[in-house]
Amino acid sequence: MLEIMRENASGWIVKILFAIIIIVFVFAFGMSGLDNSGDPTVATVNGQTISRAEYEEMFMRASENLRRSNPDLPAGQLRSPEFKQMVLGELISQKLLLGEAEKLGIRASDKEVAAGIAAVPAFKDEKGAFSNDRYQAALREIRMTPAEFEKSYRRDLTMQKVKDAVAASADVSEAQARQLFDWIAEQVRIDYIEILPVDFRNQADVSAAEVKSYYDENQDRFRIPAQTSLRTITFTPENLARFQTVSDDEIKAYFEANKDSMQEPEQIHARHILVAVKSSDSDADKEKAKARIDKIYEEAKAGADFAQLAKDNSDGPSASNGGDLGWFGKGSMVPDFEEAAFALDKGGVSKPVQTRFGWHVIKVEDKKEGTTKTLEEATDEIKTRLAQEKGSDKVNEMLDQATDRLVSGMKLDDIAAELGIEAVATDPMPAQFLAQTFGMSADAAKAVTDLAPGDTYKSPVSINGGYILVEKIEDIPSSVMALDLVRPTIVDTLKSRKGAELAEKEAEKILAELTGPNAKAAAEKYASRIKTGKPFNRQGNTELGQNEPLAQAAFAAKDNNWLKLVYTMPDGGAVVARLNERIPSPDATWKEQKQFWIDQASQNYRNETLAAFMDDLSKNAKVDIARPDILK
Numbered sequence: 001m002l003e004i005m006r007e008n009a010s011g012w013i014v015k016i017l018f019a020i021i022i023i024v025f026v027f028a029f030g031m032s033g034l035d036n037s038g039d040p041t042v043a044t045v046n047g048q049t050i051s052r053a054e055y056e057e058m059f060m061r062a063s064e065n066l067r068r069s070n071p072d073l074p075a076g077q078l079r080s081p082e083f084k085q086m087v088l089g090e091l092i093s094q095k096l097l098l099g100e101a102e103k104l105g106i107r108a109s110d111k112e113v114a115a116g117i118a119a120v121p122a123f124k125d126e127k128g129a130f131s132n133d134r135y136q137a138a139l140r141e142i143r144m145t146p147a148e149f150e151k152s153y154r155r156d157l158t159m160q161k162v163k164d165a166v167a168a169s170a171d172v173s174e175a176q177a178r179q180l181f182d183w184i185a186e187q188v189r190i191d192y193i194e195i196l197p198v199d200f201r202n203q204a205d206v207s208a209a210e211v212k213s214y215y216d217e218n219q220d221r222f223r224i225p226a227q228t229s230l231r232t233i234t235f236t237p238e239n240l241a242r243f244q245t246v247s248d249d250e251i252k253a254y255f256e257a258n259k260d261s262m263q264e265p266e267q268i269h270a271r272h273i274l275v276a277v278k279s280s281d282s283d284a285d286k287e288k289a290k291a292r293i294d295k296i297y298e299e300a301k302a303g304a305d306f307a308q309l310a311k312d313n314s315d316g317p318s319a320s321n322g323g324d325l326g327w328f329g330k331g332s333m334v335p336d337f338e339e340a341a342f343a344l345d346k347g348g349v350s351k352p353v354q355t356r357f358g359w360h361v362i363k364v365e366d367k368k369e370g371t372t373k374t375l376e377e378a379t380d381e382i383k384t385r386l387a388q389e390k391g392s393d394k395v396n397e398m399l400d401q402a403t404d405r406l407v408s409g410m411k412l413d414d415i416a417a418e419l420g421i422e423a424v425a426t427d428p429m430p431a432q433f434l435a436q437t438f439g440m441s442a443d444a445a446k447a448v449t450d451l452a453p454g455d456t457y458k459s460p461v462s463i464n465g466g467y468i469l470v471e472k473i474e475d476i477p478s479s480v481m482a483l484d485l486v487r488p489t490i491v492d493t494l495k496s497r498k499g500a501e502l503a504e505k506e507a508e509k510i511l512a513e514l515t516g517p518n519a520k521a522a523a524e525k526y527a528s529r530i531k532t533g534k535p536f537n538r539q540g541n542t543e544l545g546q547n548e549p550l551a552q553a554a555f556a557a558k559d560n561n562w563l564k565l566v567y568t569m570p571d572g573g574a575v576v577a578r579l580n581e582r583i584p585s586p587d588a589t590w591k592e593q594k595q596f597w598i599d600q601a602s603q604n605y606r607n608e609t610l611a612a613f614m615d616d617l618s619k620n621a622k623v624d625i626a627r628p629d630i631l632k
Contacts, residue, residue, distance in 0.1 A: 042627045043088065045095035050088070052627065059087045084631045096617045097159040106165065108157035113150055116157055166613045167606035177598040178590060185585030187535040188554045192577040193526060194544060194569075195507045197499030204498035211490050215483050222486050227428035227476040228449060231412050232438075233421065235399045236466030240391030241384065243421050251382045255375050262378050265330065266370040270341050270362055271306055271323035274316035277358035282592055293352045293359035300349050306363045315358065327368070337362070399460055399467055406456065412471045428476050439464030448472070500572035507566040507574035514562045514576065535583050545570035554579055 043050045063078045077083060101107065108116075117123065118130040122138055125131040139149050172180075215222070255262065275293040277286055296313050300306055310316075310323030318324055330338060340353040341362050350362040373381075398419055405415045416423040429437060435445040444461045451457060451472035460467040513522035536542045540551030550567040557563065557579040567575045590597075625631075 040627060042625070042630065043092065044622075044624045044626065045092050046099050046622050048095045048099060050091050050095065052630070055088060055091060055630070058091055059084065062087055081632055088625075088631060092618075092621075092623060093614060094155075094159065096614070096621055097162050098155065100617065101158050101162045104162065104165070106158060106161050108154045108161060112157060113154050117150065117153060163610055167610050170602065170605035170609040172598065172601045172605055174594070174598060177594070177601045180601050181590055181593070181597045182585045184538070185589065186555070187537050187583040188551075189535045189580040189583065190533050190542075190550075190554050190577045191530050191560075191580045192533060192544070192575050193507070193510060193529045194531070195503040195510070195574045195576075197496060197503045197572045200499040200502035200506070201495050203502060204495045206491050206494045206498070210494055211487060212483070214490050214494060215486065219480050222481040224479050224481060225430045225432075226478040228431055228434075229428045229473040229476070230426045230448070231423050231471040231473050232426065233402060233412055233416055233423050233469045234463075234466065235395050235402070235460070235468065236463075237388045237392035237395060238465065240394050240398065240421065241387035242391075244387040244390040244394070246383050246386045246390070250386055251379055252375065254382050254386060255378055259372070262373040264368070264371045264373065266342070267327050267329045267368045268341060268344075268364050269327045269366040270325050270364050271310060272316065272318070272325060272337075272363070273300070273306075273310045273314040273323055273361045274319075274357060275313070275359045276315035277354075279356075284588070284592070289359060290352070293361060297349075297352050297361045300361055300363065306349070323363075395466055402469055403460060406458065406469060412456065412469055415469070423471075425473060428474070438468065440468075496572065500568070500574075503572070504566060504568060504574040507576050511562060511566055511576045515564075532580055544573070544575060547575075550575065550577060553577075 040052045041049050042052050042055045066073060066078065117135070123130055123135040125134060136146070139146060144152075273293075273296055275289045275296070277289045281289075292313075296309060300309055307322030307324070310319055313319075314323050316323065330342065332338070333341065334355045334357075336353055336355050337360060340350045340360075341364060344350055344362065344364040346364055346367050348364050350360075353360045353362060398421070401419060402415050405418065406412075410418075412423040431445070431449040434440065434448060435442050438445075438461075440448075440461050440463050448457055448461065448470050451470075453472050453474050456469070456471040461470055510522075510526060513519070514526065516522065534543050536551065538551055538555055540546050540548040542550065547567055547569055549565075550563075553563045553565065553567075554577065560579050562576060562578045567577065569575055
């Protein structure tokens, strides 16, 4: 019976999650206590009435809470038929659960209600004891009387008792949890022959007709979006700095006053290998990590290629780059790492260093001693800084002058000429890139996009670091790139496609030989091409790329015969494979994580059982929607 219920549970998972949300709403806000006896009926559920006032109260509370938690939620989503139907659906579920509670004789007792309310943190004082004053104040805030709240709480507790009774049978045994763990944690290793498309590209001939056909069938791939070009005057310190004059005397005076800031701090160029360790890891895992970093250190100290060691062993994000951290100065890294790194000479390798991230081995590739710049070395930097300061002082003044001229009808080229600055024509760009390119708001970008060619936006537009004046030069409609321009791309695409097809055919030929009457001779023929892969799990994340069908076939294999199909990998390569070995789930991991797996499996089965139960109640219920119009 449980398996049947699980098979029919999937469609209710979302509904159950939504039900939990709504139950929270009701618990937090309750029902208003209005007399609904004379209200129109929205629906009936097995003879129980859902009044319009009851529905509207639930809708209002749900909407209020969603707005509080999602201030940017569009109002239209709360008015959508889907949201209204979900609110009504939860009311129907409540009626079904309460009806079932009545059938089963389940009801929350006065003692259970009192104990539950007393345990609510919001109703407790500083010492953790129930406070009637806080209880009354909290209810006044949500406009409920104690009687209304206690009725609502009793209803919710009663429904929860029904759910608990339904889900109680779903707890799994240790043996069942171990079975699930074994299934998930088991790994396999395969032998394989990989046939790459690149090896067949030279055999793939592409005709002019094929190129034309592909071009005609894939016009959208070669479409240039509609674009616009603008003329702008930019008012930022950086831009106006180009038009400022800075004298040698000003540069010298700044240098004399700021010599201390002209220092170049000591820097090092380093690589590292990280073996990650979390404070929450078990003592056994921490010991394994220490043993692993010690082994890596011994290899590095013996002269192994440090970059390759990092690629093969590091848990850090820089692993793919050989552990390279680039140049950095003091203050850039965590203290323990930094202290060890700066204590090394060029070419030196540190002993294992522990930080909050785990264990590190560090190698210093190069070092730069701290130096103080001369006036000559610092001139360009100082000149730029002083010019930007002058430009910053000029931004508002020059913007005001430019805006006055803009309002009088002058074009941007003329305004720039009078002010001694420059109006710049942009390269054509898609309209959707305006906001990102200039750092303007979406509304300003739309207003600029809507300008007619030749028109000027009549006020300054705020951008990152300042303002711009904008004039539309041209709108360029969408177009398709000429065939001659994209021909090399199409030829390359078709060669890759044909290469993949030829690789698959070659793989099928090899598989036929390996499984045919002369399989022994074929095995000798292809022995040098057979590789043994790294272990992988049922998700199929192999070293060749992710391939779930290959993983399923490998796990389903009863022996080490070649699998019956050729498998295409994400890069287009074709693979012939066979099971090499099964790697059982690690017993030590099970012992460490046993309770987690028992709890997780039990919770999952409880959820599935409850979802199936609600689904069964819904299918067998007599529900009549009397007012479908209010759901539109």
